[in-house]
Amino acid sequence: MTTFFNEVQNYIGGVWASQQSENRIDVFNPATGDRLTTVPLSSKSELDAAVEAASAAFGMWSMTPVPRRARILFKYQQLLVEHWDELARLITLENGKTYKDAYGEVQRGIECVEFAAGAPNLMMGRQLPDIATDMESGMYRYPIGVVGGITPFNFPMMVPCWMFPIAIACGNTFVLKPSERTPLLANRLAELFTEAGLPDGVFNVVHGSHDVVNGLLEHPKVKAISFVGSQPVAEYVYTKAAAAGKRVQALAGAKNHTIVLEDADLDTAVKDIMAAAFGSAGERCMACAVVIGVGTIKDRLLEKLTEAADAIQIGNGMEEDVFLGPVIREEHKQRTLAYIQSGVEEGAKLVRDGRRDEACANKGYFVGPTIFSEVNSDMQIWKEEIFAPVLSYRTADSLDEAIAIANESEFANGACLFTHDARYVRRFRETIDAGMLGINVGVPAPMAFFPFSGWKKSFYGDLHANGTDGVEFYTRKKMVTARWKI
Numbered sequence: 504m505t506t507f508f509n510e511v512q513n514y515i516g517g518v519w520a521s522q523q524s525e526n527r528i529d530v531f532n533p534a535t536g537d538r539l540t541t542v543p544l545s546s547k548s549e550l551d552a553a554v555e556a557a558s559a560a561f562g563m564w565s566m567t568p569v570p571r572r573a574r575i576l577f578k579y580q581q582l583l584v585e586h587w588d589e590l591a592r593l594i595t596l597e598n599g600k601t602y603k604d605a606y607g608e609v610q611r612g613i614e615c616v617e618f619a620a621g622a623p624n625l626m627m628g629r630q631l632p633d634i635a636t637d638m639e640s641g642m643y644r645y646p647i648g649v650v651g652g653i654t655p656f657n658f659p660m661m662v663p664c665w666m667f668p669i670a671i672a673c674g675n676t677f678v679l680k681p682s683e684r685t686p687l688l689a690n691r692l693a694e695l696f697t698e699a700g701l702p703d704g705v706f707n708v709v710h711g712s713h714d715v716v717n718g719l720l721e722h723p724k725v726k727a728i729s730f731v732g733s734q735p736v737a738e739y740v741y742t743k744a745a746a747a748g749k750r751v752q753a754l755a756g757a758k759n760h761t762i763v764l765e766d767a768d769l770d771t772a773v774k775d776i777m778a779a780a781f782g783s784a785g786e787r788c789m790a791c792a793v794v795i796g797v798g799t800i801k802d803r804l805l806e807k808l809t810e811a812a813d814a815i816q817i818g819n820g821m822e823e824d825v826f827l828g829p830v831i832r833e834e835h836k837q838r839t840l841a842y843i844q845s846g847v848e849e850g851a852k853l854v855r856d857g858r859r860d861e862a863c864a865n866k867g868y869f870v871g872p873t874i875f876s877e878v879n880s881d882m883q884i885w886k887e888e889i890f891a892p893v894l895s896y897r898t899a900d901s902l903d904e905a906i907a908i909a910n911e912s913e914f915a916n917g918a919c920l921f922t923h924d925a926r927y928v929r930r931f932r933e934t935i936d937a938g939m940l941g942i943n944v945g946v947p948a949p950m951a952f953f954p955f956s957g958w959k960k961s962f963y964g965d966l967h968a969n970g971t972d973g974v975e976f977y978t979r980k981k982m983v984t985a986r987w988k989i
């Protein structure tokens with residue numbers, strides 16, 4: 504962890520590329536506001552060099568037998584486990600989330616590598632020996648070539664791990680463009696993959712912003728793009744990459760609703776909602792942004808949520824007992840404060856004002872847990888993704904009314920229901936617009952072997968990230984039909 508800490512460098516063809524462009528920006532520790540290092544905003548020509556390296560490595564890597572590729576993934580998994588603590592610390596340092604959250608994130612990343620190590624099974628085709636007299640047919644699966652991955656700041660390990668381990672296990676080569684706000688982890692992931700035995704050029708990292716993204720979207724040798732980030736950028740990436748004839752999966756923003764029914768165990772629901780709304784400073788695409796209390800519990804639930812939010816400890820995520828760390832940057836803090844102000848001006852009731860928490864005056868980018876009630880569907884705080892510790896509370900007289908409120912949202916990533924009644928669970932499952940549902944669970948993020956399945960404006964594309972969707976996305980098929988007389 505020494506080579507790149509002073510100056511973040513690109514990793515191209517197995518070497519730390521010395522910086523060509525002078526264009527660099529600062530990387531900050533969000534908990535202190537201290538500058539950690541600088542990251543290059545790489546040029547198109549640096550991106551081209553990475554694509555060329557990936558393209559040159561593709562022939563050899565795609566011909567490497569699948570079990571041999573898988574063995575490198577197994578070794579990689581072992582190294583990630585050995586470096587678990589170091590990786591989690593790095594995440595907390597550059598992202599600000601608590602060490603506990605970061606530790607969990609590393610686990611999620613490792614699980615993706617474990618899934619990808621099953622490549623010999625995942626890559627298998629299918630045969631039918633007798634499609635007609637003396638005729639057989641079979642499907643064979645192949646990698647597609649160079650894949651580009653563009654990732655957000657909020658999961659510097661897990662989100663890249665949704666992409667490159669599966670793509671590489673399937674025989675593709677990869678160019679990763681991590682978030683310029685959290686570039687450190689990606690370099691460490693590359694370094695450890697090389698240590699696991701990955702040949703040079705198979706996994707490349709190019710840091711930067713728009714220019715690198717556009718370079719990936721336009722480059723004819725890049726065959727597929729995996730994107731995770733905000734909705735407007737996801738839509739842009741999807742449109743532009745698809746127009747250039749590439750496969751695209753673009754996972755976007757969210758506004759997740761949690762419905763709590765009268766029969767729910769309120770203490771459990773409140774505990775889970777606190778973690779879902781304020782854990783990782785609300786900077787999760789599966790964060791709970793809106794709670795809908797149904798029926799007679801409406802007032803009691805709001806009181807309990809507010810009490811629980813009052814007890815939250817805010818501070819540097821490296822400190823024990825801290826539950827809520829900073830948001831990613833000063834600009835994001837200011838944007839969040841502007842949303843809070845807009846909620847007030849639009850007539851929502853500010854039940855808990857996170858601007859008044861002591862920690863907000865500290866160095867670092869802190870916003871305390873904020874709760875609004877009396878929110879309606881015309882308000883900006885309900886319509887838009889705030890991506891910060893700001894929770895809207897709404898009420899309904901029935902489950903159907905609550906579902907109708909949630910379904911008005913243009914986003915449809917996740918939704919949760921707290922109840923013990925199977926009839927309500929079934930109704931919720933059948934009628935809610937969302938790709939990932941939680942029943943008595945606050946953050947229903949699927950495991951690595953299932954797809955990460957947002958709907959509506961939370962996803963652009965066909966095949967989702969992770970699981971067998973990921974394998975389908977990163978492979979193409981050949982059908983062979985043969986006649987043999989025996």
Ligand code: NAD
Pocket residue numbers: 653654655656657658662680681682683711712713716717731732733734736737754755756757787788888890916955957961
């Ligand atoms: P972002 O859209 O600002 O950035 C994502 C990536 O796109 C970064 O690598 C960034 O450099 C690049 N980028 C940003 N603006 C660009 C532009 N104009 N042109 C080209 N490239 C651009 O997202 P973020 O703030 O880093 O991450 C938070 C967002 O990601 C939230 O909206 C969150 O919901 C979403 N997210 C979604 C999922 C999901 O599974 N649906 C998962 C994690 C995060």
